[in-house]
Each structure stands twice: as structure tokens, then as C-alpha cells.
Amino acid sequence: MASRFLLEIIDRKLKEIMKNESIFGGKILILSGDFRQCLPIKEFATRSEITDLTIKKSNLWNSFLKLKLTENMRADKNEKEFAKNLIEIGDGKEESEYITIHNYAILSPFNTIVDKYNEEIIKKFPGEQYDFLSIDETEQNSALQITPEILNSLNCANFPKHKLTLKINSVIMLLRNLNLSEGLCNGTRLQVTNIGKNVLNCKIISGDKFGEQTLIPRITLIEEKKFPFILKRHQFPVQLAFSFTINKSQSQTFEKIGIDFTQESFAHGQTYVALSRAKSWNKIKIKLNENENKIKI
Structure with missing residues (x-):
């Protein structure tokens, strides 16, 4: 012009x-x-x-x-x-160039594989990186003396990690039920639109509240069963969700999916659930080990 x-x-x-x-x-x-x-x-x-x-x-x-x-x-x-x-x-009505990112996902039966994909994708994802470290502690009456370093290293399913790396427009998934009436339940996927020290501005990209804006605060989460002590972790109750487990993908539909079957499904129905997340075969890519040409049903 x-x-x-x-x-x-x-x-x-x-x-x-x-x-x-x-x-x-x-x-x-x-x-x-x-x-x-x-x-x-x-x-x-x-x-x-x-x-x-x-x-x-x-x-x-x-x-x-x-x-x-x-x-x-x-x-x-x-x-x-x-x-x-x-x-x-x-006209600026499309909020970002990643507007359709919710239509794509990489699935795997295992959290370890999912974590590797998310770590690689967030590294390559454009934008400023924000790292959030949790505050971890045990119950005050616990007889065990555990160093912060050990507490920070502990992980379990549906529990946020000690270190959370985010960028604007990155995709995350809720790990706790926060407000069911507002669509904020365990497994809800969101896209980060703004990042604050203690609050994330997000857009809901799954479920009945798709497209609505919401706020996700840092909260204190408690794990009572996994370890021989009660672990308290103050962190955002989310994880990156460019990739997530097959179990977490249930009830969702995607434009395209990639499925990592380099390690076989370990539970009934996982292969079926993974393959049925897309609408046709040409929307699915499957990764196998080099010496394999079949997937376990």
C-alpha cells in the first residue's frame, strides 16, 4: 500500500x-x-x-x-x-494462524511417548517460551524427610509435571475438573491465548463450550495414593496436548491424526479408539517399528 x-x-x-x-x-x-x-x-x-x-x-x-x-x-x-x-x-476475526490446530493430534498408548512428542513440538513451536516450575511439598506431619529435588522429579498420571513449558497458541489439556457447567473438566482441550504468572487465558477447543474464552489459575493439587506420603503440587492443572494418550482421545474427532504404535496397545479397545478418531483412512498416519507392517488389534 x-x-x-x-x-x-x-x-x-x-x-x-x-x-x-x-x-x-x-x-x-x-x-x-x-x-x-x-x-x-x-x-x-x-x-x-x-x-x-x-x-x-x-x-x-x-x-x-x-x-x-x-x-x-x-x-x-x-x-x-x-x-x-x-x-x-x-478483518482479524480469525484469532491466529493456528486457528485449526485443534483438528490435529498425535496419539499413543503411552504417556512416555506422548511426552516426547510434546517436548519436541513445543521446542519448534514459534513464539516466546514461558517456563513454570511447581512448588512441591509433603504433609507437614509426614515423618519422611524428602528433598525438593526428589519431590520435583515425581510424576504420575493426571498430575501436572514440575516444569510446564508454554507458548502463545500452544494446545493444553486440563487434568482436573474445575467447573463442569463451564466445560472445564478433566480432558478438556484448550488453546493458550495469553500467559500470566498465575493465570492462563485460554480458548476452549473441545466439547460443548467450544470457542468460549476462559481463565485457568494455578492451584494446589494433592496426590494421596501414588506415593508413601501425600504430595502437594502448586501448578497449573494442565499438560501440553499436541499429543496425548489414546484413552484421553475418547469422544473426540479430528481432521487428521497420527498414531504412534511403535509400542503396542496394552488394553482392550485402544486400537479401535485410536483409528476411529478420524473420518477416513486417508486422514490417518500410523507409525510402526521398522521391522513391523501390522498393528495389534
Whole structure:
């Protein structure tokens, strides 16, 4: 997009050429463009400075008759959804370029494999990284003297890890029921939209409350059965969920899935559940060990 200064130069030059002090020397000037496209460029400029460069900030702008074109002539006429999505993106209604990330998942029977995928994906995921460390302690009346380092290393199912790494737009899953009426239950998937020290702003991306905004606070979680003592962990009750276990995927449907079967399913129905998360075979990719060509049913 040309800057307002170019428009104002055209105005001055036409006045000089036509020897007429009317706007644009009395000539009719037709402009066309799309404010959804790239703005004028100015090195090291702030947002407000770039906005000030647009022709809308020129005193000449109010002299134009504005006409709006409504049909995208470049897009295929049969691709109405594509044209609609382009307009929504241009208008800022699509909240991020990761808007459809909830439609994809990597599944595995085992938490250890899931954790590896999530660690690799969050490393490659764009954006600033935020690391949150939990505060771990035992019951005050516990006779066991356990160092913080040992407490930090302890993990179990449906319990947040000591270290949680997040980025804006990353996908997470709730590990506790927080508010069932608001759709915040164990297994709910969310997309992080803003990150605070003690609160996460998120968009729900699964279940009946899909698309709604919510807040996830840090809370103190208690594990009483897994260890010979009561463990208290103050942390966000979530885990990364680019990848998650087959059991956690139940009741959900995805556009595309990858299934890691390098370790066989260990419980009844897991293979069936994993394969039935997508709508067709061409939406499923399966990873096996190099010497295998079949999956265990």
C-alpha cells in the first residue's frame, strides 16, 4: 500500500500542472486497494507510526467517494468457504494462524511417548517460551524427610509435571475438573491465548463450550495414593496436548491424526479408539517399528 505522502505529492503536482488549486488540480482520481493487505513500510516504526502513514490519515481522504467491492474475483467461484475465510482473516476475526490446530493430534498408548512428542513440538513451536516450575511439598506431619529435588522429579498420571513449558497458541489439556457447567473438566482441550504468572487465558477447543474464552489459575493439587506420603503440587492443572494418550482421545474427532504404535496397545479397545478418531483412512498416519507392517488389534 502506498503511503499518504505519495497521495499528497500527487495532489500538489496536479495542482501545479493544471494551475488549479482545487483538489488534484480539478481532475478525477480513482484509487483502488484493500486495507486488509500490507501497510506502508517504515523502518523501525511503531504500530501507530505505520497507521499514520496510511492514506486514511491524509486530509484528502474525506474528499473521496468510497465504494466497496464485495466479491473476491480471484478466488475460485466454487470455493466460497475459502473466500469467506480470507475475509475473516483480513478483518482479524480469525484469532491466529493456528486457528485449526485443534483438528490435529498425535496419539499413543503411552504417556512416555506422548511426552516426547510434546517436548519436541513445543521446542519448534514459534513464539516466546514461558517456563513454570511447581512448588512441591509433603504433609507437614509426614515423618519422611524428602528433598525438593526428589519431590520435583515425581510424576504420575493426571498430575501436572514440575516444569510446564508454554507458548502463545500452544494446545493444553486440563487434568482436573474445575467447573463442569463451564466445560472445564478433566480432558478438556484448550488453546493458550495469553500467559500470566498465575493465570492462563485460554480458548476452549473441545466439547460443548467450544470457542468460549476462559481463565485457568494455578492451584494446589494433592496426590494421596501414588506415593508413601501425600504430595502437594502448586501448578497449573494442565499438560501440553499436541499429543496425548489414546484413552484421553475418547469422544473426540479430528481432521487428521497420527498414531504412534511403535509400542503396542496394552488394553482392550485402544486400537479401535485410536483409528476411529478420524473420518477416513486417508486422514490417518500410523507409525510402526521398522521391522513391523501390522498393528495389534
